[in-house]
Amino acid sequence: MLLSTMNDLPGYEVTEVLGETFGITVRSRHIGSQIGAAFKSLVGGELKGMTKMLQESRVEAQTRLVEAAGAKGADAILAMRFDANELGEGYQEICAYGTAVKVRKLAGA
Structure with missing residues (x-):
């Protein structure tokens, strides 16, 4: 599957539009991570557990x-x-x- 953030795909011609499509996930963090994030927010800095969760969520949503x-x-x-x-x-x-x-795929591309 070709995936592009652009509105077109260089070297290809769109032959049919099948419509919008979605992949959704909803995640929560366990209570220990939420407490840790709350303490970390007091002193500032990256919330590494949250960053990891969001990265995993994006991969899951994109896969779907x-x-x-x-x-x-x-x-x-x-x-x-x-x-x-x-x-x-x-x-x-x-x-x-x-x-x-x-x-x-366009000829010569």
Whole structure:
């Protein structure tokens, strides 16, 4: 599956637009990590546990996006983006989204 944050794919022609597609995950951290993050926020600095959780969440959301586009028969996803929202205290939603398309490689590209 080709994945691009651009609106086009150099060297390819879009032959069919299959529509928007999404991959979503909602995560929470265990209470020990939340307490540790609260203490860390008092002195400042990176919250490494939170950073790790968000990186894993993005990978999971992107994997689900690719699976959803593949189920539609897509060859590529264009204009891929991430969105994140806090859902209550300690819950984070990560959404990967884009446009599922069929593409054809251009001659000479």
